Amino acid sequence: MRVRGRRAVVAAAGLAMALGTLAGCSSFHQTLGTTDAPCYVTLPTANKAVGSEGELAGVQLRKVASLASLRRLDETLVAAGITTGRVCLVAFTGHFSATRVSHPSGRPEGKLAVVILRYPDGRLISTVIFRKLPTHFGHSHLG
Numbered sequence: 001m002r003v004r005g006r007r008a009v010v011a012a013a014g015l016a017m018a019l020g021t022l023a024g025c026s027s028f029h030q031t032l033g034t035t036d037a038p039c040y041v042t043l044p045t046a047n048k049a050v051g052s053e054g055e056l057a058g059v060q061l062r063k064v065a066s067l068a069s070l071r072r073l074d075e076t077l078v079a080a081g082i083t084t085g086r087v088c089l090v091a092f093t094g095h096f097s098a099t100r101v102s103h104p105s106g107r108p109e110g111k112l113a114v115v116i117l118r119y120p121d122g123r124l125i126s127t128v129i130f131r132k133l134p135t136h137f138g139h140s141h142l143g
Contacts, residue, residue, distance in 0.1 A: 036061045039088035042122040046090035046115040049102040049127045054094025054113065058137025061088055061119060070134045076105045076116060076126045087125065088117040091137045101127040 039059045063086050067073045077087070096113040098104035106128040114134070116125040 038120060039090065039117070042088045042090060042115075042117045045117060045122055045124055046088075046092075049115045049124055050092050050094070050096060050113050051100050051102075053096065053100070054092035057091035057093045057112070057133065059088065059090050060135075060137060061086055072106045072128050072130070073114065073116065073134060076128055079105075080125050082118075082125065086119040088119050088122065089135075089137075090115045090117065091133055096127075096129050098129060101129065103127055104129065106130060 036059050039061045092113045097109040103126045105126045110129040110131050112130040114128045
């Protein structure tokens, strides 16, 4: 009985250490912006929306309400009937024109395009063309 008790204590201590390590990794990943990770599966759809042109500038998972201050994105979502929930934003740099992207919105041409996709199903909502990015795409913005 004593041997079993000691084994149980050792096993419990090992489990506690493992859980502590995993918890540390989880919080570390959150600071790296992996909250946007679900949107990376939309990259093929987003790439197709811009005609496989340009370079990827960033990916974000955003609450629709957090886009209210970004006029063109907000107007595009309202026009599509999307006022709540979350969306994936995939930004590209390059040269884009409304005649060469899927579901165009915004400027008729520009050096930046933000593809808006539904979350979680990844369906294309619109491709918004800009002169410059309306928001920073370097880190996570779940806001």
